[in-house]
Amino acid sequence: MKKFIAVLIIAFGSTFIASAQGGDYQDLLTLFVDEKYDKVVQKAVKYNEDDKTKKDALPYLFASMSYFEMSRNDKWTAKVPDAYKYCLKYIKSYAKYDPQKEFRADYEDFFADLRKSIIADGELMLDQQKYTKAKSSYSYLLNIEPNDAGAEIYLGMTFVAMKQKKDALASFERAKQLLTEKTASTETTEITNLLKNALITYSNQLAENGGKAEAKEWLELGLEMFKDDKEYKITYETIGG
Numbered sequence: 001m002k003k004f005i006a007v008l009i010i011a012f013g014s015t016f017i018a019s020a021q022g023g024d025y026q027d028l029l030t031l032f033v034d035e036k037y038d039k040v041v042q043k044a045v046k047y048n049e050d051d052k053t054k055k056d057a058l059p060y061l062f063a064s065m066s067y068f069e070m071s072r073n074d075k076w077t078a079k080v081p082d083a084y085k086y087c088l089k090y091i092k093s094y095a096k097y098d099p100q101k102e103f104r105a106d107y108e109d110f111f112a113d114l115r116k117s118i119i120a121d122g123e124l125m126l127d128q129q130k131y132t133k134a135k136s137s138y139s140y141l142l143n144i145e146p147n148d149a150g151a152e153i154y155l156g157m158t159f160v161a162m163k164q165k166k167d168a169l170a171s172f173e174r175a176k177q178l179l180t181e182k183t184a185s186t187e188t189t190e191i192t193n194l195l196k197n198a199l200i201t202y203s204n205q206l207a208e209n210g211g212k213a214e215a216k217e218w219l220e221l222g223l224e225m226f227k228d229d230k231e232y233k234i235t236y237e238t239i240g241g
Helices: 002-012 026-033 037-049 057-071 083-097 104-127 131-144 149-161 165-180 189-208 212-221 230-240
Strands: none
Touching (some): 026 037, 026 057, 037 057, 057 083, 083 104, 104 131, 104 149, 104 189, 149 165, 165 212, 189 230
């Protein structure tokens, strides 16, 4: 947390006001740095409800970050048990109003931590066969990064488990398009690792069900990207060899 705050101060100490979309959000930054997360949310909501600033992305982002910090602290979870749920709600709104990812790099630590948390939730929900919740997790990842091919593959696998064949096919086709056109996001380690794991997991699933040829095709889509990864190479040689 201290590292994250230091980054915020350095990044916005003198330029924050100039970078704000439609207003001065120095107040939100100051409250966040002071760990007054409830007050950040209160002020952010006012911006969200104001016609002049309701489409500005930063208030939604600060609300999401504040709820995320609440969800990781026993002091706050007792007061706000649904903090993580609200974190996801606001990050979805943030993504809607910042399609160009204007502020993403300034908060990369937050996004990395949030992605790790959502990915872990999705994996757990799949293991526990709680497919509706797993679907929500992968949908949130796609809200944050629409070109997350790994999340799209996992969403497809979730739809398969839910016996929603049409939705599964749409997700797989979208992932395949991203990989074929080389537009799949690889901007962070979390996104890249999720893609690797998704390709391996889905290919193994296909191979186990008698679809080795299709499994090989999927692995080939990521072969160039993961050519130096031992696990990926072994999976490809096992299925394709």
